[in-house]
Amino acid sequence: MVSLQIKPNTYYDSITLMIISKELKKVPGVKEALVGMGTDLNLDIAKVTGLSSPELEAITPNDFFVALDCENEEVEAAALKALEEQLNKKEESRSAAYYPPTLTSALKADPKINLALISVPGRHAYDVAKDALDKNINVMLFSDNVSMEEEKKLKEYAVSKELLMMGPDCGTAVVNGLPLAFANVIHKGPIGICGASGTGTQELTILIDQLGSGITQALGTGGRDLKAEIGGLMFKQCLNALIADPDTKVIIMLSKPPADHVAKEILAIAKECNDHIKPVVVDFIGGDPNLPKEYGLTAAYNLEDAARKAVALSKGEPVPADMLDIDMPKAELEALIERETSKMAPTQKYYRGFFSGTLADESMKLSIGKLGHIYSNIPLKPEDKIENPLTAEYKENTCIDFGEDEFTEGKPHPMIDLTLRCERILRDAHDPTLAILQCDCVIGYGSNANPAEELSAAIAKAKEIAASEGRYISAICSIVGTEGDPQNLTETRKQLEAAGAIVVRSNAQSTYLVHHMLDKLNGGKY
Numbered sequence: 001m002v003s004l005q006i007k008p009n010t011y012y013d014s015i016t017l018m019i020i021s022k023e024l025k026k027v028p029g030v031k032e033a034l035v036g037m038g039t040d041l042n043l044d045i046a047k048v049t050g051l052s053s054p055e056l057e058a059i060t061p062n063d064f065f066v067a068l069d070c071e072n073e074e075v076e077a078a079a080l081k082a083l084e085e086q087l088n089k090k091e092e093s094r095s096a097a098y099y100p101p102t103l104t105s106a107l108k109a110d111p112k113i114n115l116a117l118i119s120v121p122g123r124h125a126y127d128v129a130k131d132a133l134d135k136n137i138n139v140m141l142f143s144d145n146v147s148m149e150e151e152k153k154l155k156e157y158a159v160s161k162e163l164l165m166m167g168p169d170c171g172t173a174v175v176n177g178l179p180l181a182f183a184n185v186i187h188k189g190p191i192g193i194c195g196a197s198g199t200g201t202q203e204l205t206i207l208i209d210q211l212g213s214g215i216t217q218a219l220g221t222g223g224r225d226l227k228a229e230i231g232g233l234m235f236k237q238c239l240n241a242l243i244a245d246p247d248t249k250v251i252i253m254l255s256k257p258p259a260d261h262v263a264k265e266i267l268a269i270a271k272e273c274n275d276h277i278k279p280v281v282v283d284f285i286g287g288d289p290n291l292p293k294e295y296g297l298t299a300a301y302n303l304e305d306a307a308r309k310a311v312a313l314s315k316g317e318p319v320p321a322d323m324l325d326i327d328m329p330k331a332e333l334e335a336l337i338e339r340e341t342s343k344m345a346p347t348q349k350y351y352r353g354f355f356s357g358t359l360a361d362e363s364m365k366l367s368i369g370k371l372g373h374i375y376s377n378i379p380l381k382p383e384d385k386i387e388n389p390l391t392a393e394y395k396e397n398t399c400i401d402f403g404e405d406e407f408t409e410g411k412p413h414p415m416i417d418l419t420l421r422c423e424r425i426l427r428d429a430h431d432p433t434l435a436i437l438q439c440d441c442v443i444g445y446g447s448n449a450n451p452a453e454e455l456s457a458a459i460a461k462a463k464e465i466a467a468s469e470g471r472y473i474s475a476i477c478s479i480v481g482t483e484g485d486p487q488n489l490t491e492t493r494k495q496l497e498a499a500g501a502i503v504v505r506s507n508a509q510s511t512y513l514v515h516h517m518l519d520k521l522n523g524g525k526y
């Protein structure tokens with residue numbers, strides 16, 4: 001039986017609602033549960049999970065609802081009781097702590113505050129960020145759904161006051177050793193990062209850590225900063241800060257390919273630094289590596305390649321050869337490919353990349369030259385656009401970035417809430433053409449307390465579904481994390497491997513492994 005409870009004009013934050021949904025699903029006899037605000041995304045989820053109803057279609061984003069599919073009325077009553085208990089716990093925890101109601105009151109409590117991490121609905125973000133800049137406070141703006149015009153105004157204002165305005169949609173930064181939003185436990189070291197890619201910056205930092213080095217600062221700018229409309233305002237600000245920092249001995253510049261005139265401006269600044277002050281490594285994800293070389297800079301072909309080269313430069317060692325393939329002995333690689341592909345049915349030809357953030361972009365750019373078409377919600381070709389990735393049918397080689405705005409309105413980021421990604425994994429497991437699942441697993445501060453638990457359960461279940469239908473699915477994962485993270489890199493790897501996943505060091509290596517396996521499955525086509 002499906003039931004619906006609606007509380008008009010009642011607000012709860014998305015993290016609270018995610019936790020409550022998971023708790024309700026644990027009540028014996030509850031088949032499905034969805035607790036949320038009435039956003040378009042939550043209404044789509046209700047349809048996919050079979051919890052939709054005419055009453056639900058009529059609610060607004062300001063309305064709170066709980067939709068349940070229970071075995072009987074007794075189970076429904078138990079679930080609603082559990083709901084009230086969870087909501088009461090939230091209210092009790094809030095009343096027990098002090099939350100300054102305004103920035104002004106926060107400054108009265110601590111006048112030394114000089115950085116604000118802002119995560120509010122996009123329609124309010126400009127005013128909140130402007131208020132912080134007015135008070136000479138640097139800003140990291142996590143919020144998305146902020147207009148380009150508002151972003152430019154905020155950044156021009158910040159530059160005029162010599163302040164940082166990282167974002168909007170800035171997911172990662174490490175400032176003076178302080179991790180902000182999504183970040184990892186990283187050793188201090190000589191490498192500074194100026195990054196316009198959140199998860200990309202995270203992977204850079206953890207690879208540098210795993211290679212035995214560390215970072216000074218990881219300054220995020222927001223993914224649109226290097227577009228022509230913004231002009232790299234904050235990228236230049238952050239780059240100059242790293243150039244001036246005496247502890248930073250090597251700089252990595254990370255972004256998607258900038259607009260032409262912006263690229264020339266930041267590369268000119270980097271060249272001056274590289275020639276006279278400190279070396280600079282450039283990874284314009286999917287861009288032409290010859291462009292940085294024209295300026296005498298060290299070009300990287302992927303995130304791991306950038307980390308390797310920066311670490312070597314920081315030690316005064318020769319720059320290593322370009323990393324253009326998986327780092328695995330040939331015999332071992334061939335045995336792995338044969339072991340995985342020999343179990344597959346003749347129909348299995350394609351892969352699905354399900355990512356929690358911008359590593360999806362790197363993976364696609366490393367693959368598009370070989371695969372030709374990759375269908376996506378962030379496509380590299382207009383004709384490969386998936387209009388509604390939550391409900392779209394299976395389609396050949398597909399890569400989805402679950403961190404895009406369309407998935408986060410009224411829902412926690414997929415690094416926190418893996419529900420949508422896991423549901424899509426299980427759905428695609430029924431596709432007879434699917435051969436390979438590629439996923440990232442992001443641990444560290446801000447992330448899910450144990451993302452590998454949910455992801456590995458979905459992978460194991462997907463393999464069971466395929467086996468019941470006479471097929472075998474190969475799962476390839478990379479982990480963004482370190483041994484020092486609360487979830488722990490080794491423990492995370494063990495959970496994923498116990499579910500039958502192949503775990504490799506980086507997103508680039510997992511992508512190269514996908515290439516080799518698809519090549520085998522498609523008769524050497526790739």
